[in-house]
Amino acid sequence: MRIAVPVETKPGEARVALVPDLAGKLIKQGLSVVIAAGAGFKSGFTDTAYQEVGVEISADDVLANADVVLSVQPLEIANLKSLKPGAVTISFLPVNSSFEILQAGADARITQFSLELIPRISRAQSMDALTSQALCAGYKAALIGAELSPRFFPLLMTAAGTVTPAQVLVLGAGVAGLQAIATAKRLGAVVSAYDVRPSSKDEVISMGASFVELELEALEGAGGYAREMTPERAAKQRELLTPYISKSDVVITTAAVPGKPAPLLITTEMMSGLKPGSVVVDLAAESGGNVAGSVAGQIVELNGVKIWGGKDVPSSLPFHASQLYAKNVVNLLNLMLDLESKQIRLDFDDEIIAASAVTHDGQIRVESAGGKK
Amino acid sequence: MRIAVPVETKPGEARVALVPDLAGKLIKQGLSVVIAAGAGFKSGFTDTAYQEVGVEISADDVLANADVVLSVQPLEIANLKSLKPGAVTISFLPVNSSFEILQAGADARITQFSLELIPRISRAQSMDALTSQALCAGYKAALIGAELSPRFFPLLMTAAGTVTPAQVLVLGAGVAGLQAIATAKRLGAVVSAYDVRPSSKDEVISMGASFVELELEALEGAGGYAREMTPERAAKQRELLTPYISKSDVVITTAAVPGKPAPLLITTEMMSGLKPGSVVVDLAAESGGNVAGSVAGQIVELNGVKIWGGKDVPSSLPFHASQLYAKNVVNLLNLMLDLESKQIRLDFDDEIIAASAVTHDGQIRVESAGGKK
Amino acid sequence: MSDLIALVSIFVLAVFIGFEVVSKVSTTLHTPLMSGANAIHGVILVGAIIVADHSKTTLELVLSLVAIVLATINMVGGFVVTDRMLEMFKGKKK
Amino acid sequence: MSDLIALVSIFVLAVFIGFEVVSKVSTTLHTPLMSGANAIHGVILVGAIIVADHSKTTLELVLSLVAIVLATINMVGGFVVTDRMLEMFKGKKK
Amino acid sequence: MSRDLYDLLDLLAAVAFILALKGLSSPRTARRGNLIGAGGALLATVIVFFYADTPDSLPLNNLGPILAAIAVGTLIGVPAARRVQMTQMPQLVALFNGVGGGAAALVAIVEYLKLGATASIAVLIATIFTVVVGSVSFSGSIVTFLKLQELMTTRPVIFPGGRFVIAATLASIVGVSIWVVVSGGTMPLLILGLLSLLFGVLFVLPVGGADVPIVISLLNAFTGLTVAASGYVLEATLLIVAGTLVGASGTILTRLMAAAMGRSIFGILFGAFTAKPIDAASDGVARPVKSGTAEDVAILLNYAQRVVFVPGFGLAVAQAQHTVRELADLLTAKGIDVAYGIHPVAGRMPGHMNVLLAEANVPYEQLAEMEEVNPTFAQTDVALVIGANDVVNPAAKTSPGAPIYGMPILEVASAANVIFLKRSMRPGFAGIENELLYDPKTTLLFGDAKASLTAVVSALKAL
């Protein structure tokens, strides 16, 4: 069985879907692995490193003849067509916005897996790439906040006077938010956080930060995710959050609702209370933004306040982001691998397979994307 | 008595020599303060903020008629000439490389103070701008290391495998080095450090880092500073350090010897052992560099290793750097201020005044710059 | 001082010692301590021997011999079983 | 049981209590404890009163009266001074 | 030997008993203490053969039968004590205590028979006390033995009107006692003995399984007092001292045990009067768990060779990271091998435990990943699970359908002892019950993880 890893072509993408270490393990299991030359370069893995563990390096198209294709971003439609029928692809694949890709995959009778749809159950956590990449993004968000701020994060009492600690506010305390809290706290900032899920208070406290209690009902959706807010609740939440935002030196937003655009948590008006030199880090910029006016991949300055819009954030930590991602992908692959015959054997009774396989046997399997499940 | 604060003109300089808070205190003491319009802008202090505490904002030349001029960088020679004789300037002023400025100041009968020459005695610590700015630089150095590294700093054991902590090596454990250690440690890195001073071992351990013991004699100079190395010792030190450097993911260098170019601690050859993706942060780049090939203000890439050369580093934390600097300057000013007459009264019996006044009464007072003391 | 008062004094002092001596025992030692104390009251054997010595009638003798058997079981068995319980504390560090 | 043995038993038991009762005292209480114990042995006053009662000769009486004075000083003064020492422990929390 | 010498040697034996109890109160000296006690008992037994009121009455009358009886007792007691399994020791202690009480009662009866009408009132009262309490202790202990050995139900046995029967028995005992004092004679005393035996049974029947150890301790103290009383009858100071010591220490111990188990002695003693049959039925519905105190945990840790900490979300909620490190430091200082077993999904964020433990300066080397630590649990004496649940839940292996089924877990069940620090029996994130909580090798220490750990640290320092 042949596993192929192409070069990621999306601009800004620095990760690679398989790292030498794990490729070596697959090869030891009796599989063959081919990788496009230079695919690991941006994340710090040289071709030599792959070769050393027995990976075939190919300067040509690695996809032809591949049984399984591992990638970070979804394959382009042209490439899908060059795959052999029955082949499996594993990658991120946002079903709501990728109808053409799904259709192409179904037409080519390819089985496509979407990592976004891995269910949030304990057993599947080792395949949950959303979590592992959110971890990288959260860490980075706090570092960027510290880096852009004209202030120290920690309290320091010195002979030249006392430096007061930065006030950091984290909105959205999911995986990324919690890691941002942890990192900002480590740097010495005074951190508080808000989230809509009922369990988030304990989670925030468990990171040593203080929880911002708003007089609002909690919102819990399916699978441990949040639900979308009604416009009224959104307005109310913004109103109640305003004083907390004004007090902050750095605001980090990470709020998301699966399959929906990111909720708008901060309006331009709310930011007028911020001191010049304050920093807003919007990790949700790519999916619509939690902050009005944030632009993915740019720093927008507004009345002396810097608004950093995240874009491909995990790619800025490419070494570890790739390592974690590859582990997720390989764990999923192992779930569908029959070790004796060394063939893919899909068990659609398995909740994970059933939920994350988005095309199979010429069918689109996701309702929201127009297929049947 | 009139205290003036000009705009800093050096490119990259974002600090200001006086912050509103302290300006207000001086005004309460009965002094008058004038500041060039926009002088505090880059560090987050608006003209309004100064005005609120009673500072006069001037769009014209603030220097004419000033009794005391506070600045971060030394005044340009042209400006010195516009000062009235007997005026006092307080700023950084590297005596070894600023002969013309000293000469111009002496000629104009200006009393110039060099903050670099404040003695390292406990009483003078509150005026020690080298220390306060090194603090900012050290903090920033660690952040930059974390930011540039493709890896996490902390250890994280996750469902997608274990992320190993970054190995950070700090060379030169003075004020900046110690703060870099503290910050890197806070972020979760495994930190070790080396310095030549005999007391540095305890100091490194007191930050929770491990000390790299080399089989070399210690080097202690005057005033708690280091001495310059002999070429033999330098070579030996480099040889012994090589294995430690190879093991590191991030190397931060801060070594300096007062009045001398920074010692070369890492050669290009020594860096060949570094993994791709490693980061070298050279805080000493402006004064010659601890690392071969580092360029102040740039990131040089060499075999996948990023070498970041520091330039105006405290300016990247302008708010707090200015606050600390201003406090140092005001403390020094208060030392020479006669509170009743509200006039400058210089007491050359005071060790601090004697050491840091570099021109006075038409004379250059520093031996190394050709004057007599 | 009358005998009674002497005995009462001894009784009172013994009560104090009994209280003091065990008042800080840790939970894990509750059972061994109870068992050890239990073995100690097996010293009623001494009383049983004395009454056996004094016995005049067969009834008295039989009853006292039964008492001796019971008391011996209490005393000997008690110390042995306590020792076994305490085996967990031996051989380890400290 | 002979009187002697009774007294010895009481003595031995009292030794145990004496040991047990103070064996965990903290350093700061050393002096008050010593002072308190000192006051307690002022109870020799009782002995002094008894011999004064029994005194037949003037010498005996004078000596026993001196003993009473001394013992009273010991006892009364001892308790009072101990109480004063312990004032630092009063009025504060806990 | 002279009376004085005999008394002095007896005093020595008494001192040995004091030292024995003292020794038994601390783990380090417990064994030695027990041996000293045994030495004292041996001394006391031997010298009684060499003392007589008049020298020519030596050797003792009935020497042969006496020695034979001792031999029989030894032959019964020693093998029983040797062979019993760890788990059955409590009932054996109960049995030993019972026969001790019986012996005391018999001694009092024989002495009564001998003295007849010459007995003083004080002696009579002491005799009655010995017979009553000794018999109660005897029959009561037998019942506790039966309960613990599960030869009868461990549930409280409560029958309708039971409390009136008990009250009536008690009243009769008082009545017959007065009869004995007033009229003397053998008959009333025998009746008294029988009534007391009955009372002992009635007294223990309503006690539930969990309270039995407390009752044993109480009966033990009772037996001590009977021994002291018979010492008074026989004018044997040693018996007075030894009996009093056991009575006093037994009383304290009973109180301590009741406190440790959160029971009220009063409630247990008068359970028969207050318990209603209805309660009995509802009893035993909740599955039993073994909960311990901080001292228990401290002792388990103190005598371990290797301890693995398993932190989870609860550690983070309690923010107990500093305390856990303090505990680890303490154990390490005692030469105990300590590791942290970090499950990849412990907590609520990847690397959650790392962040916490790094904050507490736990050296990275002590953190072991799941794959690394799992094989070592078999050699681990104590697995201390701190606010974790799902990550050690065996349902991941045994319950297909559970949301965690298929997830690898930290196999703490292979350790010799498992301790859970949590606040309640509530499940964790996945919301499923954890069978391990009910495992016999598991001890639960309820409470906020930080408070519990602090208590364990204190207890460990006090050892």
Add this chain to the structure above:
Amino acid sequence: MSRDLYDLLDLLAAVAFILALKGLSSPRTARRGNLIGAGGALLATVIVFFYADTPDSLPLNNLGPILAAIAVGTLIGVPAARRVQMTQMPQLVALFNGVGGGAAALVAIVEYLKLGATASIAVLIATIFTVVVGSVSFSGSIVTFLKLQELMTTRPVIFPGGRFVIAATLASIVGVSIWVVVSGGTMPLLILGLLSLLFGVLFVLPVGGADVPIVISLLNAFTGLTVAASGYVLEATLLIVAGTLVGASGTILTRLMAAAMGRSIFGILFGAFTAKPIDAASDGVARPVKSGTAEDVAILLNYAQRVVFVPGFGLAVAQAQHTVRELADLLTAKGIDVAYGIHPVAGRMPGHMNVLLAEANVPYEQLAEMEEVNPTFAQTDVALVIGANDVVNPAAKTSPGAPIYGMPILEVASAANVIFLKRSMRPGFAGIENELLYDPKTTLLFGDAKASLTAVVSALKAL
């Protein structure tokens, strides 16, 4: 009253004494304990007036003089005890102890005079013991009083050949004792008393000032034993019990005190024999500092209302940040007000203390800057200086020319007590001596800051 009732009441008094000593061993119960003791003593004193061998011998002979003597004693004792200053209490205790010993000796002498030749050998030996030890205690205590009151030198007084004089005195005491036993009579006993008085003086003279408290405690235990012995002579059980209690607890206490001060009792006792005059001369060259134990520090902290921690470089070197927070938490939980006074240049890096304390999760609100904390020292009971030196060195204000002169410092000297945790008398970074270390209100706890703090935490928990 009947002998039995009298004896029972006496037993009650004895119990009161036991409870008194027990109470006095813990700060919480100490005062109550003392009151109970006083109650017991009162009871014992009152009942002696109501008991006599034969009822008609009441009231006591010489009742008037007896009451008068008691009044005199009270009039001397109470005001002395009331007026004495805190610092002079030890010598007053010494004095009280001495008169107690004297009283016991007198009682024995009077009883001896009364009994004459009728005294048994045992009584004679007890009498001799009482006279000898009572007299030693009397004269020895007087000398300790003189030393402590500085009415004579506090240095060890050692004269050439001193040890031979002492040995000779001791030998004579033994000889005269035998004489008393053999021949009886008043004269030998008086000689014995005088010799014992002399011995007491000789015994205490060679003891150095620092050891005097230990000797007082020893003499106190001695007096206890004499009281027990006179109890035997008078057949008064209460005296036996009370005396023995004091003797036993006093012995333990002496050992504890010696251990706490790092002295050997043996060395002190036989100091006279081993000390050479030369040693005396070299004594007192080093300036005295007051060093304490972790328990002392714990008690000071426990009874404080406000404590300020002053961390310095030593805290960082010892990496004791977690332990210091633990201590702060413990104190806070006791309702004590805790703050950290952070000097701007403490440590070796700006903000050094902040980094450390943040690592230990010390809340930012507890950190007080110098300007903020300095005015509060006057209301602070304890300033705990942890591995800091220069930042609290008053030389910054008092010694022009010192490298730190002119630097503002943390003014810990205004606090009621100052405790330094450091390893030695070595100075800090600036290399200058710190006068505050020699201040009478300063206590030094030597050792690595982390170890010291750990010990203080344990001690505090054990209180």
